[in-house]
Amino acid sequence: MTFFAVDGLTMRFGGLTALDNVSFEVDRGMIFSIIGPNGSGKSTAFNCISGIYQPTAGEIHFEGECISGLAPHLIGRRGIARTFQNIELFGTESTIDNLMLGRHQHMKSGLWSGVAMLGSASSAAREEIENRERVEWILELLDLVRVRDRPVGELPYGTQKRVELARALAMEPKLLLVDEPSAGMNADERAEVGVRMRELRGELDMTILLIEHHVQLAIGLADRVLALNFGKPIACGAPEEIRQHPEVIKAYLGDG
Amino acid sequence: MIQSSRDHYADIRLFSGRGSWLKLALLLVVLVSLPLVLPGYRVFTLNYMAVFVIVGLGMNVLVGDTGQISLGHAGFLAIGAYTTVLLMTRLGMPFPFALPIAGCVSALFGFLLGLPALRLAGPYLAIATLGFGLAITQIIAHSALFGGHMGLVVPDATLGPFSLSGDVSKYYLIVGVAVVLALGVRNLSVTRVGRAFRAIRDNEIAAATMGVDVAYYKTLSFAVSAALTGVAGGLLALMTGFISPGVFTFTLSLMFLAMVVFGGLGSIPGAILGSIVMGYLNLEMDAFQELPVLGRALEDFSERFMSTVGLPNFGWVVTGMLIVFTILLEPQGLYGLWIRALKAIKRSKSADANSSLPGPGAN
Numbered sequence: 001m002t003f004f005a006v007d008g009l010t011m012r013f014g015g016l017t018a019l020d021n022v023s024f025e026v027d028r029g030m031i032f033s034i035i036g037p038n039g040s041g042k043s044t045a046f047n048c049i050s051g052i053y054q055p056t057a058g059e060i061h062f063e064g065e066c067i068s069g070l071a072p073h074l075i076g077r078r079g080i081a082r083t084f085q086n087i088e089l090f091g092t093e094s095t096i097d098n099l100m101l102g103r104h105q106h107m108k109s110g111l112w113s114g115v116a117m118l119g120s121a122s123s124a125a126r127e128e129i130e131n132r133e134r135v136e137w138i139l140e141l142l143d144l145v146r147v148r149d150r151p152v153g154e155l156p157y158g159t160q161k162r163v164e165l166a167r168a169l170a171m172e173p174k175l176l177l178v179d180e181p182s183a184g185m186n187a188d189e190r191a192e193v194g195v196r197m198r199e200l201r202g203e204l205d206m207t208i209l210l211i212e213h214h215v216q217l218a219i220g221l222a223d224r225v226l227a228l229n230f231g232k233p234i235a236c237g238a239p240e241e242i243r244q245h246p247e248v249i250k251a252y253l254g255d256g
Numbered sequence: 257m258i259q260s261s262r263d264h265y266a267d268i269r270l271f272s273g274r275g276s277w278l279k280l281a282l283l284l285v286v287l288v289s290l291p292l293v294l295p296g297y298r299v300f301t302l303n304y305m306a307v308f309v310i311v312g313l314g315m316n317v318l319v320g321d322t323g324q325i326s327l328g329h330a331g332f333l334a335i336g337a338y339t340t341v342l343l344m345t346r347l348g349m350p351f352p353f354a355l356p357i358a359g360c361v362s363a364l365f366g367f368l369l370g371l372p373a374l375r376l377a378g379p380y381l382a383i384a385t386l387g388f389g390l391a392i393t394q395i396i397a398h399s400a401l402f403g404g405h406m407g408l409v410v411p412d413a414t415l416g417p418f419s420l421s422g423d424v425s426k427y428y429l430i431v432g433v434a435v436v437l438a439l440g441v442r443n444l445s446v447t448r449v450g451r452a453f454r455a456i457r458d459n460e461i462a463a464a465t466m467g468v469d470v471a472y473y474k475t476l477s478f479a480v481s482a483a484l485t486g487v488a489g490g491l492l493a494l495m496t497g498f499i500s501p502g503v504f505t506f507t508l509s510l511m512f513l514a515m516v517v518f519g520g521l522g523s524i525p526g527a528i529l530g531s532i533v534m535g536y537l538n539l540e541m542d543a544f545q546e547l548p549v550l551g552r553a554l555e556d557f558s559e560r561f562m563s564t565v566g567l568p569n570f571g572w573v574v575t576g577m578l579i580v581f582t583i584l585l586e587p588q589g590l591y592g593l594w595i596r597a598l599k600a601i602k603r604s605k606s607a608d609a610n611s612s613l614p615g616p617g618a619n
Contacts (some may be wrong), residue, residue: 072464105467114447
């Protein structure tokens with residue numbers, strides 16, 4: 001059984017074909033990078049996987065079950081978490097509350113137990129405390145302890161990116177989709193992102209699907225790479241293969 | 257910084273430290289003694305304000321937390337009021353049982369109104385809820401069961417051995433219910449469901465990818481908001497002794513929306529404060545008339561430029577102006593002003609401390 005497989009994924013918006021018959025497989029524990037120039041369909045693929053778009057054709061399989069066509073919250077509950085290219089945080093909420101939303105699916109408190117939270121022994125309070133303790137290490141891991149109680153809307157861009165990653169980690173996902181982690185960053189910050197991704201994979205039992213605009217970073221991190229151009233897969237293979245693949249070079253440098 | 261010893265319960269607990277217990281005790285003493293010190297007719301006003309506070313809590317859940325809009329909450333108030341009265345008169349049900357059932361019936365209607373809200377947003381949702389509010393009043397006004405335009409007389413209620421006939425006994429019941437509901441709503445807001453509500457307001461797509469069932473929580477928010485407003489309706493019936501469709505107007509729905517905006521969207525203290533102020537203004541518009549000098553001047557102004565009806569109209573103008581100025585000057589409403597004031601005090605305090613202490617360069 002393949003851990004995660006995309007089979008013939010096609011997404012059309014009116015006359016525009018954003019994804020054209022894309023297929024790939026990801027094994028458990030891998031870092032799998034999707035690269036491609038602007039508008040090659042990378043983020044569209046993520047939106048299909050996380051259920052925000054309904055694919056025009058094709059199937060997505062996760063742990064042996066077809067998940068394409070499911071609502072986003074059902075896909076989230078199966079253990080797929082993601083970050084967004086243009087940060088999508090809960091801006092008025094504090095960092096810790098953003099992370100606690102990552103815990104949503106692991107918690108049970110409903111309307112009544114929430115309303116009747118009296119004293120630290122009540123079920124809702126116990127669950128809150130337990131889950132807050134669980135996310136504390138993520139705050140430390142991503143150096144967010146200082147901004148723990150600040151509304152995330154006030155935080156600088158780089159920190160917001162880290163909060164978003166932390167929120168996805170709080171979901172304890174089996175598959176993590178990371179969309180452009182180094183967007184808008186300088187070389188030093190980008191190197192830090194690379195180190196962090198490796199750390200995450202080393203410390204957590206997690207498979208990472210990475211979209212990255214910066215080819216060196218994407219190829220350097222990955223166990224396997226898929227290259228897209230204008231929605232079409234042009235190459236898929238080991239990082240070294242992709243680095244030297246004539247089609248990939250052509251897509252990035254033009255026909256010259 | 258040692259984080260491992262962090263007390264996580266401190267983040268969500270209602271009262272931390274002796275200071276807040278003291279404040280709560282003080283608040284309770286004030287609430288208990290108010291009807292004893294104020295003249296009798298003022299207690300009626302207090303009851304009215306407390307009913308508004310409960311509606312404000314409900315509006316805050318829906319508008320402030322979940323980011324939906326409603327221009328039809330007078331409809332839920334009517335459903336709560338009429339259900340309570342009909343259960344008492346037709347089925348002979350005691351008031352303490354009729355009230356929660358009225359809340360449930362109202363919640364059911366809230367759930368139903370929440371369904372179209374899943375597909376509508378912004379002005380479209382506003383219009384849908386507006387239509388709901390208007391429809392409810394029309395149905396009530398044209399049905400014999402609900403007493404039509406003539407309205408219904410509310411029977412005397414008892415709470416166990418206590419009679420609920422005087423304003424003061426009603427006060428303790430209404431304020432008691434309001435305090436309990438306020439604490440419940442506050443607890444809700446710091447736990448899982450409240451967080452999901454706010455996540456939907458801030459970013460629906462992100463909420464969904466976190467596993468939040470957006471459709472479920474939106475309809476739940478409508479139901480909770482409607483339940484609170486329905487209970488407020490039952491209490492309104494109890495305190496006024498008479499209900500008719502003329503009470504549950506579109507203007508009242510607007511007032512409900514205005515008071516949470518005025519208080520500060522998304523803040524429970526703000527909603528309570530806004531409701532108290534607006535409840536007072538709504539009932540005591542003509543109080544302006546009693547002001548020395550100014551009252552007379554306002555009345556002249558009103559009669560000359562606005563209407564022949566005199567000052568009551570002017571009260572509405574004041575309400576409208578309050579809302580406009582809040583939005584312009586402090587979008588976070590009264591609660592925003594309060595936070596600003598606290599910050600200013602803190603700043604001036606630390607400035608004092610700095611000036612009285614020798615600076616780092618002193619030695």
